[in-house]
Amino acid sequence: xxxxxxxxxxxxxxxxxxxxxxxxxxxxxxxxxxxxxxxxxxxxxxxxxxxxxxxxxxxxxxxxxxxxxxxxxxxxxxxxxxxxxxxxxxxxxxxxxxxxxxxxxxxxxxxxxxxxxxxxxxxxxxxxxxxxxxxxxxxxxxxxxxxxxxxxxxxxxxxxxxxxxxx
Ligand SMILES: Cc1cc2nc3c(=O)[nH]c(=O)nc-3n(C[C@H](O)[C@H](O)[C@H](O)COP(=O)(O)O)c2cc1C
Numbered sequence: 001x002x003x004x005x006x007x008x009x010x011x012x013x014x015x016x017x018x019x020x021x022x023x024x025x026x027x028x029x030x031x032x033x034x035x036x037x038x039x040x041x042x043x044x045x046x047x048x049x050x051x052x053x054x055x056x057x058x059x060x061x062x063x064x065x066x067x068x069x070x071x072x073x074x075x076x077x078x079x080x081x082x083x084x085x086x087x088x089x090x091x092x093x094x095x096x097x098x099x100x101x102x103x104x105x106x107x108x109x110x111x112x113x114x115x116x117x118x119x120x121x122x123x124x125x126x127x128x129x130x131x132x133x134x135x136x137x138x139x140x141x142x143x144x145x146x147x148x149x150x151x152x153x154x155x156x157x158x159x160x161x162x163x164x165x166x167x
Pocket of ligand 1: 012
């Protein structure tokens with residue numbers, strides 16, 4: 001039983017996913033740090049920063065985390081969840097999901113903008129070498145080349161199904 005959705009969001013994607021899950025599951029969505037421990041378990045949603053899920057360690061210490069959702073501009077691909085699990089040392093008892101979020105350069109603080117200007121060049125160069133791109137990769141290429149873009153889909157159906165199956 002999931003009783004709340006907790007999130008950390010810098011530019012809005014994790015917040016948007018948290019609100020979608022909150023509406024579908026009829027549970028509150030609250031920013032990490034704001035919220036007293038609810039009865040029962042939570043889904044934690046955090047954004048990817050160099051492979052790390054921002055706020056995961058804090059969330060795991062504070063709440064009974066049933067599932068973690070990593071949101072990254074490259075997220076949602078094959079093995080995304082298992083890579084996130086390995087890079088963040090998430091134990092097998094916690095379910096991991098990986099979703100693609102948006103990228104909005106203009107909402108970032110200056111230092112992170114500088115880091116991402118370089119990183120985006122690398123991402124775009126890698127994608128341009130591929131013979132064909134799937135919708136997720138096309139969305140990522142738009143983000144990397146224009147500095148702005150939404151994910152291929154804002155889709156939380158996999159997480160909703162998993163939560164409902166556990167009720
Ligand atoms: C400094 C920095 C590092 C990032 N590292 C990654 C990464 O390792 N993998 C990834 O897929 N996305 C990465 N991103 C992209 C964000 O995770 C992505 O834009 C996410 O949707 C942001 O969520 P938010 O809008 O809730 O803040 C990075 C972004 C920044 C600013």
